[in-house]
Amino acid sequence: MMEFESPMRQLPPFTTNLLFFAAAAYAIFHIIVLNFLHMDAWVFRTLHVNLGAAIGFLIYAGWKGQRRDRINPMDFALALAILSAAAYIMSEHETLVMRTGVITTPLDFLFGAIGTVLTIEFARRTSGMILPIMALIFVAYVFVGPWMPGILHHQGFDTGDFFSFVYSQEGVFGITTAASSRYILLFVAFAVFLQASGAGAYFMDLAFGAFGWARGGPGKVSVVSGILFGTVSGSSVANVVASGTFTIPMMRRVGYNRETAGAIEATSSTGGQLTPPIMGAGAFIMAEITGIPYTEIIAAAILPCLLFYIAVYAHVDIDAIKNNIRGLPRSELPKLRKLSRDIFLLLPLFSLLYLLISGYSIIASGTWGMVCAVVVMLRSHLKVNSLVLSIPLAAFVLLPLLGFKVNTTGIIGVTLGLFSVAIAGYAASGVRGVSTGLKETAKTCYQALGQATHASLQIVAVCACAGIIVGVLGLTGLGGRFSSLILAIAGDSHFVALLFAMMISIILGMGMPTTAAYAIAASVVAPGLQQLGVPALSAHMFVFYYAVISAITPPVAIAAFAASALSGGQPWATSLKAVRFGVAAFIVPFLFYYYPQILLEGETVDIIRVFATSALGILVLAFASEGWLFGKIGTALRAVLVVIAFVMIFGGHVTDIIGFGLAGLLIIWRFVNRQAPQERAQKNGGLIG
The missing domain is CATH 1.10.246 (Serum Albumin; Chain A, Domain 1)
Known part of the structure; x- marks a missing residue:
């Protein structure tokens, strides 16, 4: 997930372990609140952002030249300050709800200003300079707006009222953080647990076994792994690093040049964010903004995703024909027959999707999917036949059909899974083997919880920082005036409006994490499209697609540049080839409006x-x-x-x-x-x- 972050500190073992424990506790806190403990929404979002920021200030250096073997005293002070802001909101939240942005006390102003500035700094350390610079520009706009011309003009706002407003549920802790706090860490944890259970390696083996032998085999493996890793990850750069480490050297081996190898990997990995069910954070934020059920959003994303990957696969195949690139010898590839025996390693993914499709909540589905990953971990540590995982899978499929509630189904299914795996482990290696397997599983879970927090920090930061921009747009009315501008430019032409929206979404996405780019575009561009009569789902999917595809669009094509670093190719040449391979993604979003059937709307x-x-x-x-x-x-x-x-x-x-x-x-x-x-x-x- 970390695409642009500052250097991570290399601290002494005791400090490292202490911070890792804090990260694991942060993840556990979210799981408990989401599933068992009721907490005021504002308080939960505040702890979600500010605890994450405190951890971020301690594990990430403030700048590249800073010493990385110790924590700078200033960073301790920043962590303490952001925690103080959280404590203030927790102690005053009942009255803050009534007076935010209207009646501002000196302490409201103080902690609002501190919190806003430190949120921007948190985003800078985890996502680079572009988003914080944009946030600072919007903050400055609040104060210079009275002297701006045209649609940029507003009446001005009191400094204290502004910081009180923006550091509230209208800004930092608004819609974007609502999605982040409720869903992001849970699903990132699910992804990390799924990887730790061995599913990531299984995905790669499956892709190589199915396509590695074909014409241009490693290139096609890259396409398929983009889909599979997109289900696990949700970040184009993370996908490039995860799968490109394997696929790019293989592509180079069979004859792809450096730029083509990088372009194929960048395009395929970028498409991972368009792949249901996770889709980065986009689907969750879209559900929060539009009110459209999450399951409906991921269902609507299926056919456009298939069109994208059909196009990429075709480009890769044609390129292989042109350059006479063959596949890898079958003798070097995993055997599909052997891999088919381990299909039950995907129990967590199957259970997640089945529960979602069955209508259960996102949180319940994600939680039980993660717990199922623990069962698979235990099976991996005990090294027993994966067929035993068919027992919990059958429970997750059959029990809901018999009327059992999701939590009852989860408890029974996981208990049966753990029991069957333990019995098989006992038969294979005795009590000592089962004891060792349980200890190793517990250790892996602890490591996965800490890693989930580390992997979530960027999204937590960008959602909070994007909230500042969204808050300014709402406070000044600029979002509405921008929508009016789109209407004025477009006139009666919906095509012109869509073209304008496409360009703005791509520009917003350049050099920024997709989550922030989509959140801002959803506030600036999507309302204008909706005023033109574009349905909410079509409008938001439209801007989301272009926010994603900006990762391979010059001049700041972060996924293509990451892939070129792995392949050794020229960044710009890699980016231009990636645009050619991903050309479908620039066209398909127009179908969302003109032919909404592609979003599963209409007759079969x-x-x-x-x-x-x-x-x-x-x-x-x-x-x-x-x-x-x-x-x-x-x-x-x-x-x-x-x-x-x-x-x-x-x-x-x-x-x-x-x-x-x-x-x-x-x-x-x-x-x-x-x-x-x-x-x-x-x-x-x-x-x-």
Whole structure:
């Protein structure tokens, strides 16, 4: 998750262990509050942000040149100050609810200012400079707005009232932090527990076993692992590092150049944030802002995600054909038959998805999925046959059908799982083996809890810092005026409005974590689209997609730059190739408005038709983008393919038939008349087609 953070300190063992214990306790605190302990929402969000910030100030150095073998006294002071702000809100929250932003006491102003500044500093240490600079610009705008022209003008606000307002549930502890506190750490913990249970290695083995042997095998493995790791992670850079460490050297080995290897990995990993059920923090924040159920959002994301990966897979396959890149020898790859025996290692993921689909709450589903990962961990430490995991899986599937509530189902399923794994372990290695396995599992759980907190800090920080910007937009009315500007520019053209929204969302996302980029775009751009009549789900999915794809869009393409660091390629060249491989992501969001069937809205027949014709159109576009159709093709034929692709993607019934017919005839003609590129170049005067 950490994409731009300051250097992590290398502290003495005692201090490191103490801070790790605090991180584990932070995670346990969230799990307890979310599942068992009722707490005032403002107080919980305050502890969520400020405890996380205190840990962040102690584990991350303030700047790169700072000594990393000890904690700077100033950082102790910052941690104490942010904890003091939390203590003040906890002691005064009942009266703060009544007077925030209206009647401000000196202490309200003091702790509001301290908390706001330290929230920005927390974001700087975990996510780099861009988001904090934007937050400071918006804070400055509050005070200079009375002298600004046009839509930027406002009447001005009292300094004390502003800091009291922004450091409340209207700003720092608002909608973005609501999603962060309720869902993010829980699902990050689920992801970490899933990785610790061995699912991450299993995902990679499964991808290599299924696709490593195929044409351009490691490139296709990268595409598939992007989907699988996207389910576990939710960060494009984290995905690049997690899977690219394996796939990029393999791609280089079979013949991919440095830039292509990096581009494939960057594009595939970026798509992980578009992959249900986690989708980074985007789906959770979207649910908070729009009120649309989380399960509906992740269901709507399925077909667009498939279109994206169909396109990326096609690009990778065509590139492999062009460059005659073969797969890896089957003898070096994991055997699918053997891997199929371990399919029950995915028990946590199966239980999570099943409970979500069955209508249970996000928190209950995530919690029981995480607990199921503990069962899988124990099985891994005892080294027993994974078939024993079918017992808890059967319980999670069957008990809800018999009317059992989710917690009863979880208790029974996990108990059966632990008991069956322990019995199998006892049969294999006796009491001592089971005792050792239990100890190792407990140790792994403790480490996973601490790692979950470390992995969550960036999202906690960016959600809180983005809350400052959202608060300023609400306080000054700039968000509404910006929506009016979109309406004015667009006029009666929804296409112009969508194009404008696309550009703003991409610009906002450059160099920033997707969570913050989406949160800001959702406040600035999405309301304007909704005023034009774009449905809430379509508008928010639209800006979310472009916030995500900004990770591979020059000039600040963070995922592509991370992949180029691993491949040794040129960052800009890698980024430009990534844009080509991910071109579908720049087109698909327009379908959200023009053809909402792609979001599973409408009749089943229409949904199938729109998806099928869009998929075929995207495949044709891949041939045009790669300049290859049974041989190299020239500019004229590529232009024809682009037209056919857009006719199929955005057309109606008649144009779909026309596009399908033209594409079929063109493919047949190219197949029948395929010749060596040099011969065709001579015949066409240099235009190869």
